[in-house]
Amino acid sequence: MATQQTPLGLLATDSLLSSEDRDMRDTVRKALDRSVRPHLAEWFEAGSVPARELMRQFGDLGLLGMHLDGYGCAGTSATAYGLACMELEAADSGIRSLVSVQGSLAMFAIWRWGSEDQKLQWLPQMAAGELIGCFGLTEPDFGSNPGGMRTFARRDGDDWVLNGTKMWITNGSVADVAIVWAATDDGIRGFIVPTDAPGFSAPGIKGKLSLRASVTSELVFDDVRLPSSALLPEARGLSGPLSCLNEARFGIAFGALGAARDCLEVTIAYVGDRQMFDRPLAAYQITQTKLADMTVELGKGMLLALHLGRLKDAHAVRPEQISIGKLNNTREAIAIARECRTLLGANGITLAYSVMRHANNLESVLTYEGTSEVHQLVIGQALTGISAFR
Amino acid sequence: MKICVLVKEVPDAAVEKRINPSTGRMDRGGERNLNPYDTHAIEAAMQVKEGGAVDVEEIIAVTMGPSTAVRALHKAVSLGADRSVHLSDDALAGSDVVATGYALAKVLERESPDLVLLGQQSDDGECYTIGAVVADYLRMPSLTQVIKMDVTPGSLRCERQAEYGYDTVEIELPAVISVGDAINEPRYPSLKAIMGAKKKPLDAVGIGDVGLEADRVGEAGSKVVCGDFKAPPQKAAGEIIEDEDTNETVEKIIAWLDERKLLA
Numbered sequence: 001m002a003t004q005q006t007p008l009g010l011l012a013t014d015s016l017l018s019s020e021d022r023d024m025r026d027t028v029r030k031a032l033d034r035s036v037r038p039h040l041a042e043w044f045e046a047g048s049v050p051a052r053e054l055m056r057q058f059g060d061l062g063l064l065g066m067h068l069d070g071y072g073c074a075g076t077s078a079t080a081y082g083l084a085c086m087e088l089e090a091a092d093s094g095i096r097s098l099v100s101v102q103g104s105l106a107m108f109a110i111w112r113w114g115s116e117d118q119k120l121q122w123l124p125q126m127a128a129g130e131l132i133g134c135f136g137l138t139e140p141d142f143g144s145n146p147g148g149m150r151t152f153a154r155r156d157g158d159d160w161v162l163n164g165t166k167m168w169i170t171n172g173s174v175a176d177v178a179i180v181w182a183a184t185d186d187g188i189r190g191f192i193v194p195t196d197a198p199g200f201s202a203p204g205i206k207g208k209l210s211l212r213a214s215v216t217s218e219l220v221f222d223d224v225r226l227p228s229s230a231l232l233p234e235a236r237g238l239s240g241p242l243s244c245l246n247e248a249r250f251g252i253a254f255g256a257l258g259a260a261r262d263c264l265e266v267t268i269a270y271v272g273d274r275q276m277f278d279r280p281l282a283a284y285q286i287t288q289t290k291l292a293d294m295t296v297e298l299g300k301g302m303l304l305a306l307h308l309g310r311l312k313d314a315h316a317v318r319p320e321q322i323s324i325g326k327l328n329n330t331r332e333a334i335a336i337a338r339e340c341r342t343l344l345g346a347n348g349i350t351l352a353y354s355v356m357r358h359a360n361n362l363e364s365v366l367t368y369e370g371t372s373e374v375h376q377l378v379i380g381q382a383l384t385g386i387s388a389f390r
Numbered sequence: 391m392k393i394c395v396l397v398k399e400v401p402d403a404a405v406e407k408r409i410n411p412s413t414g415r416m417d418r419g420g421e422r423n424l425n426p427y428d429t430h431a432i433e434a435a436m437q438v439k440e441g442g443a444v445d446v447e448e449i450i451a452v453t454m455g456p457s458t459a460v461r462a463l464h465k466a467v468s469l470g471a472d473r474s475v476h477l478s479d480d481a482l483a484g485s486d487v488v489a490t491g492y493a494l495a496k497v498l499e500r501e502s503p504d505l506v507l508l509g510q511q512s513d514d515g516e517c518y519t520i521g522a523v524v525a526d527y528l529r530m531p532s533l534t535q536v537i538k539m540d541v542t543p544g545s546l547r548c549e550r551q552a553e554y555g556y557d558t559v560e561i562e563l564p565a566v567i568s569v570g571d572a573i574n575e576p577r578y579p580s581l582k583a584i585m586g587a588k589k590k591p592l593d594a595v596g597i598g599d600v601g602l603e604a605d606r607v608g609e610a611g612s613k614v615v616c617g618d619f620k621a622p623p624q625k626a627a628g629e630i631i632e633d634e635d636t637n638e639t640v641e642k643i644i645a646w647l648d649e650r651k652l653l654a
Contacts (some may be wrong), residue, residue: 019461019464020584020585020587020588023464023465023468023579023584024581024584024585027578027579027581027584028581030578031578060580061578061580061581062580062581062582062583063581066581074580074581074582074585075582075585076581076585080581084581
């Protein structure tokens with residue numbers, strides 16, 4: 001039998017990476033192989049994850065806010081951050097979400113829109129994984145239309161008083177600090193809310209069939225009083241939270257491919273082993289056609305992600321370009337996960353293999369950080385000059 | 391205390407190693423990496439430093455190799471070395487173990503370390519001998535297959551793995567210690583350490599800088615001459631016994647061994 005190549009090895013996409021980026025990617029992969037992958041099926045089934053312990057571990061590794069400069073962050077390239085997301089999501093989308101929310105949403109919001117005092121107060125401990133952050137933008141009735149949010153921050157003397165509800169908040173129940181976006185008399189503003197503030201609660205969302213190895217919560221603000229120093233001074237309007245979402249979406253463009261790659265690798269191993277009519281499943285043309293098509297999409301997605309990485313490293317990436325990456329790579333990843341499931345037959349529906357866990361996770365990934373439809377409209381607007389959201 | 395760790399750039403574990411028939415040397419065209427055995431030596435140095443029994447002033451990674459070997463040094467530094475020295479010179483190409491040991495010893499003389507650590511073998515040449523050669527040139531005691539080290543100021547108590555069990559050996563420093571891969575589980579470099587590796591000092595030296603005699607290194611200075619090369623004979627495919635019923639499987643294995651008179 002001829003030697004076998006891996007799906008991404010076939011396109012030699014590693015040749016597009018710097019040795020430093022490759023070293024970082026390999027380090028993340030090894031760390032996850034050792035302490036995360038062996039437990040994933042168990043965490044997913046139990047619907048719980050040792051978030052605090054993982055955060056510490058990821059902090060030691062330097063993963064949290066890795067692409068940010070200063071304040072205890074590693075200061076890597078955006079491409080390296082994308083590659084790390086890919087490894088994290090090859091383990092599980094929930095684990096990648098844990099890291100994305102900490103680094104791209106909560107830490108980035110403070111790093112980009114916070115005061116120097118706020119950065120010094122929060123970022124080093126968040127980078128070390130000692131403090132967990134979450135990010136509250138979406139509300140029960142306002143997902144794709146965040147501008148309609150009802151959460152309101154009222155001025156009371158020098159203080160702010162926060163009331164409202166946020167929904168689908170990753171890390172909400174385990175967070176020490178929440179970045180909360182609220183309407184004010186002065187438009188949408190961002191606040192740093194310690195989760196021990198009186199009036200703050202974060203009940204967990206139960207019964208999820210997706211992202212089970214991840215904490216998802218509601219955030220409830222009942223007259224939460226905040227000092228004026230809680231306000232992110234530099235962010236005004238929706239551009240504040242949207243800039244954070246762009247960071248996270250960039251990571252997802254890589255991350256989703258990690259889940260797809262894992263599905264494909266698991267499937268290639270499976271079909272090589274599984275005998276049907278006295279031949280391995282891999283020896284059938286219908287199997288090879290499926291594998292080839294999936295590998296082509298994975299490779300195209302990887303080239304797209306790396307291109308976005310280069311643009312971002314050159315500070316030249318535009319939101320609609322990130323939308324192309326998020327749209328294509330999550331859409332193709334979920335298609336790959338589902339196709340892999342067909343090749344695993346009944347075995348594919350169990351937690352003994354990662355494919356259906358990935359497929360179920362990707363249902364969330366397809367929807368959060370901008371649904372596929374929203375990204376289509378972002379691209380549509382860029383092409384026509386006409387906003388068609390409403 | 392000053393610790394030098396000898397490291398080497400080798401073909402990546404995933405690369406099929408082959409000898410270039412025209413040069414008689416290993417084909418180094420493919421992906422390369424830090425010799426995995428050396429990561430145990432760096433980790434051992436780090437544990438001495440962090441153990442606190444002695445005061446370790448610095449850990450220096452030392453290599454001899456072509457320009458690409460810088461990557462192996464960056465890795466060594468990301469794993470904890472404070473700085474690195476790269477001996478590189480066209481005149482060194484084709485050096486055998488004795489010539490390489492001589493060259494490395496000259497670099498080490500310049501550093502005058504209290505302890506020299508290295509991995510038990512390189513993942514390419516697999517000679518297992520370079521530590522002893524270096525020690526001989528430096529007139530230092532040498533141990534191999536060390537799997538436990540207790541350092542005190544001026545001496546070192548080691549356990550070394552032997553065929554019959556373990557030797558406990560106490561030796562005076564300075565010494566050259568080749569560590570077995572059972573000595574520790576090397577840590578991962580943090581992403582910050584990988585990012586910072588290129589900023590740590592790297593001293594690039596040629597044979598003139600370390601007082602090497604050119605005729606004692608390279609092809610001309612090496613007594614080992616590679617003659618003919620043959621690919622190892624193809625092994626027949628093994629027989630796979632599927633484990634459907636374990637009792638039956640055991641019987642099948644016993645029958646297989648018995649047929650070949652392998653059971654006493």
